Amino acid sequence: MSRAIQKNFRGLRALVIMAPDSSCQTLQRTLQKLGLEVTVVRTPPDCGGAPLPFDVVFFDADDGSDTALDPAVVADLPLIALIGSEAPSRLARVIQNRAASHILKPVRSSGIFTALLLAVNEQAERIRHKNEVQALNRRLAGRRIVTKAIMQLITGCGLSEKDAYEWLRSEAMQRRIPMEDMARHTIEHGANPAKDAGLGQRRAARPD
Numbered sequence: 001m002s003r004a005i006q007k008n009f010r011g012l013r014a015l016v017i018m019a020p021d022s023s024c025q026t027l028q029r030t031l032q033k034l035g036l037e038v039t040v041v042r043t044p045p046d047c048g049g050a051p052l053p054f055d056v057v058f059f060d061a062d063d064g065s066d067t068a069l070d071p072a073v074v075a076d077l078p079l080i081a082l083i084g085s086e087a088p089s090r091l092a093r094v095i096q097n098r099a100a101s102h103i104l105k106p107v108r109s110s111g112i113f114t115a116l117l118l119a120v121n122e123q124a125e126r127i128r129h130k131n132e133v134q135a136l137n138r139r140l141a142g143r144r145i146v147t148k149a150i151m152q153l154i155t156g157c158g159l160s161e162k163d164a165y166e167w168l169r170s171e172a173m174q175r176r177i178p179m180e181d182m183a184r185h186t187i188e189h190g191a192n193p194a195k196d197a198g199l200g201q202r203r204a205a206r207p208d
Contacts, residue, residue: 010035078123
């Protein structure tokens, strides 16, 4: 299933980190024509570790201003590098900053929209992938917790694997909490499923 591609950037807030030269003026003018709100600075603003209040960041890879970028505050923002020199050390910084796109200097109006489109959509895909990985990790961690609680019920209470799972699920439903939370509670505080009359009756009715 194909995903929607963002093509309209009107209203996005752009931070441009570079000296106010002719390339900067061309970039600012073109971005404004595309409907972006543009802020130009010489060095990255200090937000005290909080995320930058922008939607996309352009930075000059030649003047070293990007060395002051805090990876934590730009982690979820599309970065676009402005490159005038192909010196390996400067290109290495572009890679380290995980720039999603780039524009060659001197900046011309042509190519800016393409760089913006690629960067914004690439970053959206990165965030989507990161969220999927985090969701999978949470599910995996939850399954580990449930498995640990089941093993504790098996060894500590003499239940079968099926009965232990059913008890956890029943308790979670009664308390209206996720099964993972019930499993954590069981691990931390212990449990005595033998007091569950329904489970006791089922075990008593089971043939030897």
